[in-house]
Amino acid sequence: MAFAIELLNITKRFPGVIANNDVSVHVEECEIHGLLGENGAGKSTIMNILYGMSRPDEGIVRLYGKEVEFHSPMDAIQQGIGMVHQHFKLMPDETVLRNIILGWTPKKGLSIDEKKAMEEIGVIMEQYGLKVNLKAKIHQLSVGEKQRVEIIKALYRKVKILILDEPTAVLTPAETDALLETMQRLKKQGCTIIFITHKLREVLAVTDHVTVMRKGVVTGTGLTSEMNVGKLSKLIVGKEVSMEIPMKSYQPGKKVLEMKQVSTAMRPGRMPLKEISLEIHEGEIVGVAGVDGNGQSDLGEVIAGLIPAESGNILLDEEEITKSSIRERRQKGIAHVPEDRLKTGAAKDCTISENLILNCYDQAPFSRRMVMDHKKITRVSEELCEKYLVKTPDSTYTIGTLSGGNMQKVVVAREFSSSPRLLIAAQPTRGVDIGATQYIRTKIAELRDAGKGVLLISAELDEVMAMSDQIIVLYEGEIVARFKRGEADEYEIGEYMLGSKRQEVTYGE
Ligand SMILES: Nc1ncnc2c1ncn2[C@@H]1O[C@H](COP(=O)(O)OP(=O)(O)OP(=O)(O)O)[C@@H](O)[C@H]1O
Ligand SMILES: [Mg+2]
Structure with missing residues (x-):
């Protein structure tokens, strides 16, 4: 079987982190390839490289056996690659329709042929059971609906290779089942799919091969049919994980x-x-x-x-x-972990440590007589990062540099620790x-x-x-x-x- 995608010896460094360290991934034509690994393992990083969003420091990318060099996502899109990002890249004040057709618009003379686009999108929505109101503005949609828009957008561009970065994280069980079906239908029609997810059940249900990463390196790859939950979790975490949650007997109080x-x-x-x-x-x-x-x-x-x-x-x-x-x-x-961590959960341009103390920076012990105690703030932040397994070299990094799951852990750490x-x-x-x-x-x-x-x-x-x-x-x-x-x-x-x-x-x- 020929390879649709070969990512060969990819290395990508960020200040203080090697996000990908000599990573190679081989994806066969017309397969669903699962890409797994802990938060911060380097999955989104390598997919961003494949999609032309960032350049590798070392290594090469081959598509259908030919070496390619992408300078922007437009290059990747031209080659039939589509990516549904972990954090949506939609324009909040535009309509769903505009977001889908952006950069891929049918023209009628000089003006945009929206009617034709709507018909085509209607067919896609029908075919894959992905319903969204095309006239709604993006900011009016739920997280799940935004995800659907991203998928429709990729399908509308007639992708041959589709990268799905944690698409099911925001979907309901029924929507997830529908998406897994959509993926299988796409595969039958000749599409190659890379599927990133933390849910092993989904991996075992739809993928043909898997590649597992940990801390920037590949820890295992193979046929899905030769894997099971135990084996996969061992490759992901490095040890077996128990899913038991110890709890005292139920004795409700006031x-x-x-x-x-x-x-x-x-x-x-x-x-x-x-x-x-x-x-x-x-x-x-x-x-x-x-x-x-x-x-x-x-x-x-x-x-x-x-x-x-x-x-x-x-x-x-x-x-x-x-x-x-x-x-x-x-x-x-009242403590609150909101559902949309990027919109209401975290201040994107602030550091991890600022995000951790967002609600209490003006109170003791972080602040006395209006003066902030930075040493104390740093110490508490580092402790929280360690306790809540936030993978970052330093809590002075802005939260935007964290991997998706690690951002969520910062919000959780802040809220849970507020007693x-x-x-x-x-x-x-x-x-x-x-x-x-x-x-x-x-x-x-x-x-x-x-x-x-x-x-x-x-x-x-x-x-x-x-x-x-x-x-x-x-x-x-x-x-x-x-x-x-x-x-x-x-x-x-x-x-x-x-x-x-x-x-x-x-x-x-
Ligand atoms: N733009 C950036 N600047 C600095 N560090 C970055 C940047 N992008 C990613 N990183 C770091 O690279 C590492 C890999 O991140 P990546 O987003 O690829 O992880 P991931 O496997 O997708 O994790 P998740 O499951 O949480 O989405 C992390 O340590 C992250 O903090
Ligand atoms: Mg990611």
């Missing part, structure tokens, strides 16, 4: 959070909440199950104070906080490698065991089921079911998630 018939306003591209009543107690994890886009985003944000409640009341420790500012809520003990009364964790392990996922879940369990209240919002039903003492199901902005741990299996919960069943859910006697 009410930490209470929501009484809280509704939020309609916003474009968002599902508002309709009269949500909810209680979270000390020592309790309440997990939110539901297909993404059924009010999960509003639920986290209304409690954290990012959006106002239109009606209803929110109480923290019996105290009304419905109208309190974000800052007041933080001071009263909250209530933790709102929205998609806390999204894009995080298996070792760190396990670590974050263990930390959530520890917060619960220490008597904190936790609201866990996750698109991963497995995660919700493994972690939660109570599970609520959100459907079209309403709570349609509530279960205690172990009361329902995933199929039953699935029926509520899809709206085919509902219960009467009430709190209190």
